[in-house]
Amino acid sequence: MAAPAHERVRIFGIRHHGPGSARSLVRALEDLRPDVVLVEGPPEADAIVGLAADPGMVPPVALLAHVVDGGEGRSAAFWPFAEFSPEWQAIRHALRAGVPVRFCDLPAAHHLAEAPDHDSVAEPDTGPAPEPDAEPDDRPNDRPDDGPDDGPDNGPDAAAAVRLDPLARLAEAAGYDDAERWWDDVVEHRGGGPAPFDAVAEAMAALRDHAPAPPADHVRREKRREAYMRRTVRRALKDGFERIAVVCGAWHVPAIAAALGPARSPGAPTAAGDDRTLRGLPAVRVALTWVPWSYGRLAARSGYGAGVTSPGWYHHLFAAPDRPIERWFTAVAAVLRVEDLPVSSAHVIEAVRLADALAALRGRPLAGLAEVTDATLAVLCEGADLPLELIQHRMVVGERLGAVPDGTPMVPLQRDLRDEQRRLRFHPSATAKELDLDLRRPVDLDRSRLLHRLRLLGVPWGEPGGSGRGKGTFRETWTLAWRPEFDVRLVESGAWGLTVRDAASARARALAAEAGGLTELTALAEQCLPADLGDALPAVMAALADRAAADTDVAHLMGALPALVRTLRYGDVRGTSAEPLRTVVDGLVVRVCVGLPAEVIGLDDDAARALLGRVDDVHGALSLLGDAEHTARWHGTLTTLIDRPGLHGLIEGRLTRLLLDAGLLDDAGGSPGGDDGRADVPADGDDGADRPAGGDDGRVGDSAGGSRPDRFAGGIGDRMARAVSAGTSPAHAAAWIEGFLSGGGLILVHDDRLLRLVDAWIAALPPESFAAVLPLLRRTFGTFEAPERRAIGERVARIGTASGRGSAAGESLDLERAAPAVRTVIGILGGPHGDSGRPRARSGSGDRSEPVRRGDSRRDDERERT
Incomplete structure (x- = not known):
């Protein structure tokens, strides 16, 4: 029974x-x-x-x-x-x-x-x-x-x-x-x-x-x-x-x-x-x-309702029932030593004693997490919170990620992803780690494509890093961290296809059909090309072309152009065809150049600041594109805007800086032709073909073989003088300065005349005007790097002193003693030796060095006498 x-x-x-x-x-x-x-x-x-x-x-x-x-x-x-x-x-x-x-x-x-x-x-x-x-x-x-x-x-x-x-x-x-x-x-x-x-x-x-x-x-x-x-x-x-x-x-x-x-x-x-x-x-x-x-x-x-506060600590208590406190502190010391923090055996012994003493004082049968944490902070971390946070993250919570066997039931999409991870030796981890990919290597290129495809499916296993593009278009930086809920996304995405590539392509086509604006479509196109979704790209490009042709908002067009140009550039690096994008980009450049003059009319401060960001984005995009015809058209548009009456000071100053960096404004103080305003133009028949296409910051210069607008009559010094003159309102002048310097403050370090103009303008402001423009100036100069601000301050401190005047005129330089060093540097850089390696003498009346003209023996003799 x-x-x-x-x-x-x-x-x-x-x-x-x-x-x-x-x-x-x-x-x-x-x-x-x-x-x-x-x-x-x-x-x-x-x-x-x-x-x-x-x-x-x-x-x-x-x-x-x-x-x-x-x-x-x-x-x-x-x-x-x-x-x-x-x-x-x-x-x-x-x-x-x-x-x-x-x-x-x-x-x-x-x-x-x-x-x-x-x-x-x-x-x-x-x-x-x-x-x-x-x-x-x-x-x-x-x-x-x-x-x-x-x-x-x-x-x-x-x-x-x-x-x-x-x-x-x-x-x-x-x-x-x-x-x-x-x-x-x-x-x-x-x-x-x-x-x-x-x-x-x-x-x-x-x-x-x-x-x-x-x-x-x-x-x-x-x-x-x-x-x-x-x-x-x-x-x-x-x-x-x-x-x-x-x-x-x-x-x-x-x-x-x-x-x-x-x-x-x-x-x-x-x-x-x-x-x-x-x-x-x-x-x-x-x-x-x-x-x-x-x-x-x-x-x-x-957010897990049945979660515990310390999974890593509980795992340790279960796995090490014998002397858990001693073993815990030993593991903590190992973690800190990996981070080059000095932790000795004596530290561990004292930490164990302190934890046991705290448990006895608090009436606990065994030192718990609170006692262990207090002892870790006091002894091993010596009172520092940052090492304690490291222990909290790595050990108290833990970074462990589980694994399931190959025989586990999976949807085909999960199975395909696991096969790809195994093929590319690309295993997931719960710990966030940085990954630097070189797209010239086939395995890294395939890894990049896999990460981009997963992002299209809503599985952001990798987050693109901000420094990857700074290393060149053939490099990408990712931050990888696998989260368990990604498996749910894969299950849901299984309806789009049986493989990651097929599912991403189907998802991209669906997103193109559902996209509500030009910005969404350009972002989608920017994702499709690095993901190598050639099957989906025609549908995305067709939707993008239709939307771009129907969109009349210049702000939308300017916002879409940089993403498309980046996509073109990445397409070239990855070896994938991006020709469908070229037609769209060509049309957008023309429409932006035609519509921009009407966009700059009647702007308030917020609208001007928003437009400033879009102008910079378009300028940088065209620099990246490197098309001489588009660059010349863009420069021509900026040329027509710079002297327009009623232009907001922020926009006027920024356009002035862009044209100056592109070589379309004289950087002398006076008009061309004068002793102090000589334009830096090529001599002896040099057509400027050797001029670099851009500076370190990627701004467009003269395109070799391409047409560009003529230089303006009048130097940048005259333009700044007018912008900060007494007849201009302080607010407009401050906006002009902010726009002009938004690309960086090094120009004030290297151009003494512009620095003196800004200094004189600020010094001449009446108290009430100074109080009004001070926040604007602080915002402008606050964007500069610390070395830039320090160098500007040092040069301002020398204004009006003998050293300041000598530095401006070059009178404090011993040209004979400097000549050997200059020749050595030119030789290292691959330049010619001889007289051309001598330091350039500065004009007695101007504030900048005269260009050295090759073959001008009379000027060489004058320089020798100087």
Whole structure:
């Protein structure tokens, strides 16, 4: 005759992700030797639970349930497991012993059919698809940061407080003000002794009996879950199992045990009542698989409802039961030494002593995380917060990312990505790391294409770095960090194709059809080319051409041009064809040049500043493009604008600087032809073909062989003098200066006349005007680098002194002593030796050096006499 149900069933109420609970559970299961193990989780996972015994399954991992055929409700849910999770240890024990494992929670088909509510804990920064934990509020310590309820001990708020964090009430009754510390002391830090499960079950029964009634919707949800748990237990009894182990959240223990008592009360749940509770539940078709998880996502701070504050610390407590404090400090010292911080063995010894002393003073059985952290800060980090933050990130939370075996069920898109990662030796990691790709190498080029394609699919495994383009168009810098929720994105993106390339191409075509503006289309085109999506590029280009032809807003056209030019440039480097873009770019340049004059009329300060940014972007884009015809057309447009009456000072100053840097304005102080205003034009028939196309900052210069506007009559000094003259309002003058210097302040370091003009203008301002323009000037000069500001200040300090005048006129230089050094430098740079290597003499009346004319012996003789 079979034993009574309550003798055949043993219920273990555990705390999810608790190392003490896991260790106690392992001992209890070894003593019980059950013939079936029931674990809280979705029963659809029974078919794949055997994969937990595969050597390739390395926790932390998670069961992922996702909707297959759509429908209302949630799209996916996770059930995470760590090495120190009691459920994981129960599963591994059953698989080692060769006994069945069954999940006993409400099926995922019903769970995902429910509309998202407060129990759906969306992961932060994961996009539009919610990834909730499976019923996070079933955990006895869901919200470890929530303290005991301060309100009256009745009503829905009090009920929610008890339900969300029952440990807080137990800790409060035990005289603790921290539920985490109480649980660690009584459970997690236990080295031996009797198992705590009976005491936990009794405490939970008392809490359930005295807790205020929760909200009605919460009651319905909990009744369904616990009804299904009891149904699973009854099925195991019916199947003839004699030793049934049930591993579930401690809160549910009284509800399951109530149906198994030797003398059930009249109100105890019955099988018929549970069937009525579960009848007619909404359901969707779901699929389950295993996916890698990370300790960062297991932490409570990630938004995971059942998370713990210190996954790395809990993993250490479970993996190192022997002398855990000593081993912890040894590992901390190793981490700090890797960062070149001096930590000796004496530091470790003192830290252990301090942690033990703090635990004794605080009445704790073992030094906990608080004591260990205090000792680490005081001894190993010597009071510095930054090393402590490093330990918090790398060890207390941890950087571990799990792995799943190849036999795990996956959608084709996931399988293709895994194959690509293996082919490219490109393995994911939860730790953010920098990756520098050289696109001239085939393997790096394929890695770049894979990262760009994944970004199109909403899987930002890699974030482009800001410094990659500064190293040349053949280099890319990425920051890589894999997040578990990316697997959900891959599952959702499986509808676009079976491979990453096909899915990205289909997604790009769909985005092109749905794009609402020119900026979106240009950004999409910029993504398609580096992703090498030749199949999708024609559709994107057709949509882009149609939208560009219909868009009459010059601001939109100027905003779209830089992205298209970058795409053209990247297309050349990657060896992919970008000819469809050339026609679009040609048309945009013409339309921008035609429409810009009308765009600069009647601008206020905000509009002028916005236009300034767009002008700089277009100027830089055309510099990158290097097309002589487009460059000449752009310069011609700027030429027509610079003397337009009523032009905003910010725009006028910026256009003046752009034309000066392009060589289209004389940089002398007076008119061309004068001794002090001689234009720096080529002599002896030199047509300027050797002039560089741009400076270090990428600005366009004279294009070899291309036409360009003639130089202006009048130097930059005269233009600045007019801009800051007494007849100009201080606000306009300050805006002109800001626009002119927005490209950098080095021009004031190298051009003494311009510096003197700015200094004289500021000195002549009346007090009220000075107070008005000072914020503008501070904003302008605040954008300069510190060395630039220092050099400008030093030159201003010398204005009016003999050294300042000598420096300006070149009178303090000993030309004979400087000539050998100049010849040596010219020789190193590959230039000719001889007289051309002598320092250039400065004109007696001007403030700049005269150009050295090759073959001008008379000037050489004059220079020798000087």
